[in-house]
Amino acid sequence: xxxxxxxxxxxxxxxxxxxxGCETCESVCSFVHDGEFNQIxxxxxxxxxxxxxxxxxxxxxxxxxxxxxxxxEKALDKAEDGSILVDDEKCNGCGFxxxxxxxGVITLHxxxxxxxxxxxxxxxxxxxxxxxxxxxxxxxxFVCPKEAISLKNVEQIGEETRIDAIRRLFGNVEEFGSK
Amino acid sequence: xxxxxxxxxxxxxxxxxxxxxxxxxxxxKIENSTLSNEFVRDWIGGYGFGAKILWDELKPGVDxxxxxxxxxxxxxxxxSTILPTSSKYGVFAKSPLTGMFGMAIxxxxxxxxxxxxxxxxxxxxxxxxxxVYLVVDDDDYYLxxxxxxxxxxxxxxxxxxxxxxxxxxxxxxxxxxxSGEHMSRMGCITNDRxxxxxxxxxxxxxxxxxxxxxxxxxxxxxxxxxxxxxYKLAKxxxxxxxxxxxxxxxxxxxPAGLTSYNKLGMMPTxxxxxxxxxxxDNGTFTGDTLNQDWVVKxxxxxxxxxxxxxxxxxxxxxxxxxxxxxxxxxxxCYSFGTNMGTSDWPTIFKCVQLxxxxxxxxISGGVTASMAAELFDLGLIxxxxxxxxxxxxxxxxxxxxxxxxxxxxxxxxxxxxxGCEQAGIRLEEKGIKNASYYGMxxxxxEMPAFDLHGMTSFAVGESVSIRGACHLRNGAYGLDAKGTFxxxxxxxxxxxxxxxxxxxxxxxxxxxxxxxxFTRGIYENDAEMxxxxxxxTGIPHTEESILRRGEAIVNLSKCFNIREGWxxxxxxxxxxxxxxxxxxxxxxxxxxKEEGYQTILSGYYEARGWDKxxxxxxxxxxxxxxxxxxxxxxxPAAAKGxxx
Numbered sequence: 001x002x003x004x005x006x007x008x009x010x011x012x013x014x015x016x017x018x019x020x021g022c023e024t025c026e027s028v029c030s031f032v033h034d035g036e037f038n039q040i041x042x043x044x045x046x047x048x049x050x051x052x053x054x055x056x057x058x059x060x061x062x063x064x065x066x067x068x069x070x071x072x073e074k075a076l077d078k079a080e081d082g083s084i085l086v087d088d089e090k091c092n093g094c095g096f097x098x099x100x101x102x103x104g105v106i107t108l109h110x111x112x113x114x115x116x117x118x119x120x121x122x123x124x125x126x127x128x129x130x131x132x133x134x135x136x137x138x139x140x141x142f143v144c145p146k147e148a149i150s151l152k153n154v155e156q157i158g159e160e161t162r163i164d165a166i167r168r169l170f171g172n173v174e175e176f177g178s179k
Numbered sequence: 180x181x182x183x184x185x186x187x188x189x190x191x192x193x194x195x196x197x198x199x200x201x202x203x204x205x206x207x208k209i210e211n212s213t214l215s216n217e218f219v220r221d222w223i224g225g226y227g228f229g230a231k232i233l234w235d236e237l238k239p240g241v242d243x244x245x246x247x248x249x250x251x252x253x254x255x256x257x258x259s260t261i262l263p264t265s266s267k268y269g270v271f272a273k274s275p276l277t278g279m280f281g282m283a284i285x286x287x288x289x290x291x292x293x294x295x296x297x298x299x300x301x302x303x304x305x306x307x308x309x310x311v312y313l314v315v316d317d318d319d320y321y322l323x324x325x326x327x328x329x330x331x332x333x334x335x336x337x338x339x340x341x342x343x344x345x346x347x348x349x350x351x352x353x354x355x356x357x358s359g360e361h362m363s364r365m366g367c368i369t370n371d372r373x374x375x376x377x378x379x380x381x382x383x384x385x386x387x388x389x390x391x392x393x394x395x396x397x398x399x400x401x402x403x404x405x406x407x408x409x410y411k412l413a414k415x416x417x418x419x420x421x422x423x424x425x426x427x428x429x430x431x432x433x434p435a436g437l438t439s440y441n442k443l444g445m446m447p448t449x450x451x452x453x454x455x456x457x458x459x460d461n462g463t464f465t466g467d468t469l470n471q472d473w474v475v476k477x478x479x480x481x482x483x484x485x486x487x488x489x490x491x492x493x494x495x496x497x498x499x500x501x502x503x504x505x506x507x508x509x510x511x512c513y514s515f516g517t518n519m520g521t522s523d524w525p526t527i528f529k530c531v532q533l534x535x536x537x538x539x540x541x542i543s544g545g546v547t548a549s550m551a552a553e554l555f556d557l558g559l560i561x562x563x564x565x566x567x568x569x570x571x572x573x574x575x576x577x578x579x580x581x582x583x584x585x586x587x588x589x590x591x592x593x594x595x596x597x598g599c600e601q602a603g604i605r606l607e608e609k610g611i612k613n614a615s616y617y618g619m620x621x622x623x624x625e626m627p628a629f630d631l632h633g634m635t636s637f638a639v640g641e642s643v644s645i646r647g648a649c650h651l652r653n654g655a656y657g658l659d660a661k662g663t664f665x666x667x668x669x670x671x672x673x674x675x676x677x678x679x680x681x682x683x684x685x686x687x688x689x690x691x692x693x694x695x696x697f698t699r700g701i702y703e704n705d706a707e708m709x710x711x712x713x714x715x716t717g718i719p720h721t722e723e724s725i726l727r728r729g730e731a732i733v734n735l736s737k738c739f740n741i742r743e744g745w746x747x748x749x750x751x752x753x754x755x756x757x758x759x760x761x762x763x764x765x766x767x768x769x770x771x772k773e774e775g776y777q778t779i780l781s782g783y784y785e786a787r788g789w790d791k792x793x794x795x796x797x798x799x800x801x802x803x804x805x806x807x808x809x810x811x812x813x814x815p816a817a818a819k820g821x822x823x
Contacts, residue, residue, distance in 0.1 A: 020477060022480070022481065022482060022486065023291070023481045023482060024417065024484065027260070027261045028261065029262065030400070032410075036400040036401060036402045036403075037260050037402075038398070038400035039291070048348075048478075051504040052476040052478070054476055095461075110398050127407045128407065130414075142414070143417055145263075145417055145420065145421040145484030177374075
């Protein structure tokens, strides 16, 4: 794996300005992993707070991940790209990781009773891989009708915020210096 | 292969859960059974299931607000899949507004949650001895008495309280408000705050059964027949559903129609006195203004790519309605806006919120308020009657009127609380002659946002609609808006009839699937719409066979109406269109002509294979559609639909 991706982790981020709360991400998550639709077996979760706020949350890939620390069976580990790996052999469905997660983005699969956490679709079923793309990629990003979901890292988010801040502070910076 | 029985049934039918729940509220007994493979193949889903069950199980001529009415809830094969707009449910019963086939469709989270609970159809009969709500929690089905908890509460609070009770913010709740509880004939069903099964008084029917709400949640998965192929097609449809085909529903939303229909003189203004409005001309009351100044968020129903729900927020500095949020579409801009002559946005938002929360259909409510405003304008009702003035353009008094109408209180509630037709009857009983003339309804259902003066095709389309005045049973307004035929003339009656029939039949399929009409344009053609059905269910319906089923479903619900006492005279727009013309705009000086209207109506009947004079389906037509079981049973059961 490239040195950059080891140091700067990418994770799913959702823009609440764009998110309509349609839950398509939840449905597709269960479908590409299990071959059937069940929004409870999802790794991305829509949150709607009435009357107008909508967003979806998935694993943030915390550096010192509380879920890993909390697991009494040592079933959770971290991949090089920062993803949380669940060892289904060891996971006994106790749910401590769910309680430890600050974002509420781990759940238990209804049938297997193993921890479910966003894997950026590394484990999606091969049949569903888009032939034109030819590899596994997060399907929620692909199907989100509003392009509200993206894969970003903290460095990118910081940079976007800085650019926004500068525009707020200095106005039309493209014309800076023009007379 | 157009006959449904020729369509082979696979070993395994997917999509549908095929679970039917029978709830007898009188005895409290709940039983479940299986919908047969043939039943789901032949009746497709929502509308079809409702039509067949009501035909088979509702005794003709009963009081729609009595315990003998049958209330059907149903979904089709698609909820919980990622087919765009799949999370829809329909409710069906004899309508207390029309005395005929009642139906309403809503979406939000109910369809998807109900499918997860493994439910396909619920048939509710009888009447509970005390207020109850029904819980469908996977295969756990039970009734909960609620007189001391949610009975009497508005829809918003009911949903919040039940979600709190179940400690589940994703619990799907469809409920009635105080209006439904006191059996308003305009009573609606609300779910997810902003989604309503609004039309034809289905909330009043729930109220008549002492049924406050139905709650759903579940843990079951949905399999589709051909997952890989379905995923490919669904991904494409999701993309298309966010492209140009649905832009008008996403961007400005349906209120964009204010400007376009105003230009054509089709935007009903001041209770259909005019079809154009200065406030639209000068930009005060347009989709642009609504979006720029008031809309703060667009939200979606479950599994919908479009997100048409435009939420408008009143600023926190507003003296009367600080921070009020209401869900707005063009029908509300019409019913409480153009048609009431009211251009004050916060007033409209408040009225819509009252309707959604207290529980009446906001189209019927606004049109009924507009009738009252015209009667007030003419001095036929007065401040002495109402307790306040109600001229066109009212603001705070319109809000007051709306609240009383919803709650059945005061003169407004007692006279206007059951819609236009009842208001006309009640006022005439009080000696106000010709009051009914000002009620803009067809078959008892208040009209949606189309002024028919210069719409000779849709005048027929809206009038033949099974559930009363309706633009969602056939899309014939498009014929007038697009100029397919001369919209002021009456030529080519049979051709027009065929076009009206065609949009009606495809809507019969869409309302059975059930998917949203806003996705009509995302399918390449009807064959693709049939394909998606096959990929999900495994039942190989073709374009031809599925449209045939749409036609059969429309015919069956028509037969329901005939059995309830329908006659040709019921397929008629209000007299106002024939007697009073606009004074300005594109339809200035134009009225509908009775003879011409009747010619197109006969053309439509002929196109349908119905008797050209009586409008009753011929035995041959019924046989062709596989509706043999109807033959010989079309004798009217009661005078005029048994409406009491």
